[in-house]
Amino acid sequence: MHRLCWKTLAIALFMSSVAYGQSLGDIARENREKQNAEAASPTTTPKVITNKDLPKDPNPNPGPSATPLGTSEDISKGAENRAEDRHFADQRLAEQHAADQWKRQIRAQKNKAARLQARIDQLHASIHAANGSVQFEGPVNRYQALQLQQVAQFQQQLNEHRRKLEQMQEAARHAGMRTPVYDP
Secondary structure: OOOHHHHHHHHHHHHHHHHHHHOOHHHHHHHHHHHHHHHHHHOOOOOOOOOOOOOOOOOOOOOOOOOOOOHHHHHHHHHHHHHHHHHHHHHHHHHHHHHHHHHHHHHHHHHHHHHHHHHHHHHHHHHEEEOOOOOOOOOOOOHHHHHHHHHHHHHHHHHHHHHHHHHHHHHHHHOOHHEEEEEE
């Protein structure tokens, strides 16, 4: 019985592959025809470009010794180009100087705010250390009362420095400065 089932299954599989499949010879023939068609087409060959194929530079910039004497019009155009180049270089230098100045001022303002914040944190730590782990409702002694007043003053100064920093950063953004300048 098992043999009969296996034989039937093998015959069914063989018949289905013959009926629905494409032979390996047909597939190979199609691939060979495609390759021959691609080889026959002229677009498949790569074109090699050399320096001879490239056009000459229409406006070469020869050195001073190789410069032939031109007309006065050529000389004046060259002088205008050099003056224009100098103007752009000066403008770029001025922009870089302005960016450096903005960056320096913003960094100084950030440092002031950081120092004030560190001082406030230090005063808070000294107040809490004096009170220990006990929950306190107010200053224990006169010294702590003075420290709390200092903390309030420093906090006010810190808020003012942060406002000024934000104004400086906004002004730098409006002046066209990039992120590394106004947020160093």
